[in-house]
Amino acid sequence: MNSKLASSDLNVLAKKVLLNYWLAPAHLVIIQNEGLKTLWKFKDKEQTFCLKRLRHSIDKAAFTVNAQIHIYNNQGKVPKIYLNKDNEPITEHEEQLFVLYEWIEGRDLNFSLPSDLAIAIKGLANFHLASKGYTAPDHARISSKLENWPNQYESMAKRLEKWREEAVSKQQMPSFQAYLSCIDEMLEIANMAIEEIKKSSYEKLTGIPLQECTLCHQDYGEGNVIYSNDILYVIDLDSTTYDLPLRDLRKIIGKQMQNLSSCNEEKIMSILKWYEEVNPLSQEYKKILIIDLMYPHGFFGAVKDIFKKSKAISSSKIKGAATFERKKLQLLKNLLQKVD
CATH class of the missing domain: 3.30.200.20 (Phosphorylase Kinase; domain 1)
Structure with missing residues (x-):
């Protein structure tokens, strides 16, 4: 071939x-x-x-x-x-x-514009609602992330810990020095999120038949939506999986906060408001979303290629990712108390 x-x-x-x-x-x-x-x-x-x-x-x-x-x-x-x-x-x-x-003819959305972002979030909610009830054919390989978040959190934390050992052996290099300067705090945040997810209703909410669960796009963004005649179409479903709708929401909110270089409660609440106009979320769901936002996914994503692909990453990028995780932590702790 x-x-x-x-x-x-x-x-x-x-x-x-x-x-x-x-x-x-x-x-x-x-x-x-x-x-x-x-x-x-x-x-x-x-x-x-x-x-x-x-x-x-x-x-x-x-x-x-x-x-x-x-x-x-x-x-x-x-x-x-x-x-x-x-x-x-x-x-x-x-x-x-x-x-x-x-073929859908239309325009791209610009997620940095509040009006376009609102359209995208409502479109995502519609996508999640329409996805419920899916039964895959017998010959399909099922993709599901249900019940897997605690294991994923722990696996990522173990890799961060293991990479610390490698960084110690290469600490003469600035990027590894930067990693070592913040890894203890990042692991502390990761372990905090692990503790919170285990205390939450996550296990109950995910212990359901797959057919009752939503499908998540996993790559929902500007490149995978088209706005045509006042309708938002979702395209490129190649990574679709069974999971809580919160996975897609967390990725969008996390990216929005990173792009704005600020951890803004107003932005989070606006996104949730737009989403819930179409698909309301329970307090239990909101709590799990906040916990998922608390986990240092961004830091993990910023550093993984140094260790997995031997890719050069600047020390400023590593320190910047850690600073972002610190900044959003207090905001998310406050939000967590509000939904408890």
């Missing part, structure tokens, strides 16, 4: 695949080609389509593709998936996987 074909060869490949849909477009445009993942845009009889070559295995693709079909059928705002002549959503051709979608 060769994923690095010339544009002309890629278009020949796409035309062969599209015969499975009784489509024979005269002209195709490659709009993305990154490794195996490729996107083609084309028109047929005045209708615009998007053909996507997937990078996942068939069992993993079966989970996410059928999840999108479920969300669409449940009135969720995602692109329609077209079935091939065998009535299947995934077409296998030359050991490669392809899916045909409707």
